[in-house]
Amino acid sequence: MELSARLRAMAPSPTLALDQKVKARIKRGERVTPFHLGEPDFDTPVAAAQAAIDAIHAGKTHYTQAAGIPELRAAVAGKLRRDQGLAYAPEDVLVSVGAKHSLYNLFMTVLDPGDEVVIPSPYWVTYPDQVRLTGAIPVIVPCGPDTGYKLTAAALKEALGPRTRAVVLNSPQNPTGAVYTRQELEDLARVIVGHPDLLVVSDEIYEKLVYGTSTHTSIASLGPEIFARTVVVNGCSKAYAMTGWRIGYMAGPRPIIQAAGDFQSQVTSNPTSIAQWAAVEAIAGDQSPVEAMRRAFDRRRQLMVEHLSAIEDVTVMDPGGAFYCFPDVSRRLQRPVLGRMLSSSAELAELLLEEAQVSTVPGEAFGAPGHLRLSYACDDDTIREGVGRMRDLLAR
Amino acid sequence: MQVRGMAQRMQQLGTETAFEVLARARALEAEGRSIVHLEIGEPDFDTADFIREAAKAALDRGETHYVPTAGLRELREAIAASIHSSRGVLVDPRRVLVTPGAKPIMFYTVLATAGPGDEVIYPDPGFPIYSSVVRFAGATAVPLPLRESNGFRVDPDELAALCTSRTRLVILNSPGNPTGAVSTDEELAAIARVAERWDAYVLSDEIYRPIAYEGPAPSFYAQAGMPARTILLDGFSKIYAMTGWRLGFGVFPPELVAGVERLIVNSVSCTAPFVQRGGIAALTGSQAPSVAMVEAFRQRRDFLVQALGEIPGLHCLVPQGAFYAFPRIDRFGTSQEVERGLLQEAGVAVLAGTAFGEAGEGYVRLSYANSLENLHEAVERIRRWCRDR
Structure with missing residues (x-):
């Protein structure tokens, strides 16, 4: 066999x-x-771990809503408003078993075999692997030191074709640490909204870790047109040193979020209940x-x-x-x-x-x-x- | 919104009706109606204290970082030891893959073994996710009817008649959801011969195996030669009342292990370490809470099945395992009509048999993972509804 x-x-x-x-x-x-x-190499903030322990004591160990507890979806919507100025309702948020799981659910939901996905390199290897798993085709666009390892609007335009379904952006970026400026994102957004049916997968997992003069901007915040095209992916792993808890999330157009939620409900069910309570505390609590x-x-x-x-x-x-x-x-x-x-x-x-x-x-x-x-x-x-x-x- | 629709495969995704009925029941409750919930397949017991303490201790130790994709070595070894003691099968722990719940094992197994042009045979009535993920993966889902006349058990001859050279995978579930049927050792041996004859993989979903009332439920995985072609699916949700924790596992034939591990690493990375510590405690600690839970389920089953049987026009086989009763209700309407009528008019949430496949027409599923008191109330309401129907 x-x-x-x-x-x-x-x-x-x-x-x-x-x-x-x-x-x-x-x-x-x-x-x-x-x-x-x-x-x-840091440990989970004490308050978040305590929230999980409280949840264990309170017997919050049963199935939750497959898309995440309402408290966490609301906390994420609140965070995206607070930090990125994005107007998502809790229903526009899907909580998953880590941000990688969010990406997997998303690609499974929107990609057909033969679709193309633009992935700038250097890339996190999970992007092309997950895209291939759906039968879609990663279109790798090399981005060298000359552009600070970033995708330019011109390079993106060059890579787009009739079958392009999505472009993956990752800022701050793994592995280079590159951070896109607002201007660079605006240039990219202009290309994206000019191309029919193109989605942006914006992986913002390193959002909290920016240094010097760099600041984090979510491409989704650059106007209603690009907002409607963007799925923001983020999670607790990097910002709160919560890698082992496996809590990630995505926010985006409601039909996509609902469909991805259906898929998650069928193949995974809810993320660990007590980890969700820890995430509520991490995201909505003291940020120091x-x-x-x-x-x-x-x-x-x-x-x-x-x-x-x-x-x-x-x-x-x-x-x-x-x-x-x-x-x-x-x-x-x-x-x-x-x-x-x-x-x-x-x-x-x-x-x-x-x-x-x-x-x-x-x-x-x-x-x-x-x-x-x-x-x-x-x-x-x-x-x-x-x-x-x-x-x-x-x-x- | 300008974005195009979803991927084609999303049209193949079925629904898990239980959650829809739950939502409708909750809406009625919000209007002030009283509803007895018999629609959800979740133990009403809490996770045992010592399991919770083990998870808490892991959190206190800071076991909150990434761990190996396949699971903690100690847990994989404890699972292998538990399979040896419960089924008499020696398992190499390296073939045990731990996942957030047992559900992902279904999807990974189908993804790893079947694609377009392949056929997968699944039990009907059966857990709705089986056929849904088969179709989602682009394979052909072939229903294997389970008949009341055969106690809802798989008939090996009927299975053999459905097998073709394209059959890649056969899904078994004993004790079964939604019927509570338990296959006999002889039947499982005959199924094993069919699987060999057609060189098919078998996904043996044994999540309800410890919840059996007439002696231990025979395990397909324990049939001679079967571990080489069988994916054993099991988990902690049901028997340790750990649904929300999300902890399950699969034991895979050697040639599938590396591929499925890559599916896990590309979807969820790993399973939360403190949850896995809870699982180790569950397997190696006292089994008394589980034994007590099964005993409680037995009392409820005995009550419910007898009481349902006394309702004129309603017929209910005695389930041998799991925590579901699957009475025939065709005198009172279609499955869906009865589901709707019982919810709207009687205030009892049950699931239409058709939620589990076409062969479920004429039946409804009642979960008795609920208190005896609530079951009494539910039966009373059902009796009145049937009388007035």
């Missing part, structure tokens, strides 16, 4: 082998500097823990950029958001490392793990070879020491 064609079409992750090597090393108790991690985390990330960001910039033939953009640096190592790959020529950033990532005990994610994982992603969700000493060992290795 064999797998369905759909599953056979899902290629294994290009970085799976490296990922398994890292995990094996950590399991064996070997020291690894974990720059590969994609989650905050968010700012404390943001400040810590900002300090680490500056530290990591400073140390990476000191490495010869490595260039790094100052990331305006998220918690990653995405240095370009392609120039360094033109010279031998430890006496041998490396053919790719994937090979370099392997070498860094083997010889410097530093774990990074190669750009190949994001459709952007020649780069490495380093997370600064770790303490200052780890950043100094890990990047230091990288520099030593790359000097040899």
Whole structure:
């Protein structure tokens, strides 16, 4: 017996082998500097965890409405109004098992086989994987350092065709930390509203983590036309260090939200009831823990950029958001490392793990070879020491 | 709004009528009407204290970060051990995949095994999601009628007659929703031979297996040779009264594990770690609360089935498992008419048998996951309604 064609079409992750090597090393108790991690190293705010414990004690352990408890949908609608100026009703919000689940529900709901979805690269690998799972076709638009790794209106226009159904925007962006300016989003919005039937999937999961002069703008806030075309995706994982709770959400045109809710009701049912109560507290309660985390990330960001910039033939953009640096190592790959020529950033990532005990994610994982992603969700000493060992290795 | 409609496959998505009836019942309650709720398939018990404490302790320890997609190793091992003790089957924990509820296992299984041109056989009447997700995946859903004359159990010969070279998957559910029927060991063995003959996968939904009243319900997964072609679906919602927690699992043949894990990583990432800690406590702790719950269900079943049987014109088989009664009501109208009449006129929320497939016409489903007191009241209202009909 064999797998369905759909599953056979899902290629294994290009970085799976490296990922398994890292995990094996950590399991064996070997020291690894974990720059590969994609989650905050902070703990869930105490008040949110307490809300979950209260919910357990109160016996809130039964099925909830499949789309989420009304309190949480209202809290999300309130948050989107408070933070982004977006006028959604609670019925325009669907709560899911993490923001990734929101994207999955959305793509399953709106994409037909043969539809095209514009995805700027570097991208989070989940976007093309989920799109392919529906039988739709990811149209990858490379965005390099010249545009700050951002999609331009001209590049978007070029990529659009009669079958284009959606464009995925992610700001602040994983893996580069790029943040779109309001002007850039306005330019994109103009192209989008001029193209019939085009949806914007706006992944704003890193929204709270912006630094320096960068500010977060939701493309949905740029007028009624683009608002009607946008599905905003967000969640609790990054802003509130609540990755394991699995609470994400989307807000958008009501017919889409209702259909995605029907789909979720059939294949998943509600997200964990007590996690939903924690999310109500996190989203509607005191926001000061968010700012404390943001400040810590900002300090680490500056530290990591400073140390990476000191490495010869490595260039790094100052990331305006998220918690990653995405240095370009392609120039360094033109010279031998430890006496041998490396053919790719994937090979370099392997070498860094083997010889410097530093774990990074190669750009190949994001459709952007020649780069490495380093997370600064770790303490200052780890950043100094890990990047230091990288520099030593790359000097040899 | 300018955006185009939904994907084509959305038209294939059925509905889970239970939630619609619940909504209508709630609307009547908002008008001040009294409604007895027998429409929802959820234990009315609370999660046991020690399970809740285990989850709380995990929260206190800060177990709130990402965990491996397939589930915590300790939970997968505890599940494998529990399958060994309950079914006598040795299971490699690496074939156990943990998910937020058991429902996702249905969809992942169908996505992994069937596509356009493939046929999937499902029980009718049966849980409505089966046929819905099969059609959603683009495969052909082939109903296998369950007949009252056969105690609503799968007839292996009838199953064999439906199998073709395109049959990729057969879905079984014993004890079954909505009928409470439990297949015998001999029947399951005969079904196993059919699956082998047609080289089909089997999804054995055994979520109600511990809720059986006439001795342990035989497990299809325990049939010789079947773990190699069977996806075992089970979870914590029903037997541990953990519906809201969302914790379920599948045990997969080796060749499906990596693919399904990729489906999980691409849809939900992982299952909340503190929920999984609750699951470990449930499996390794005292089973006394579950035993007491099943005993309570038995008392309610005995009362309800006998009382329904005393209503002239109504006929109800004795369900052997799960917590549903599935009486024949065709003397009083179609399933939908009776569902509507009982809700609007009698104030009892039940589900039309047709919510579970065409073969459910002539029946309604009553969930007895409700107090004896409420069941008394419901029967009284049904009796009056039938009398005046």
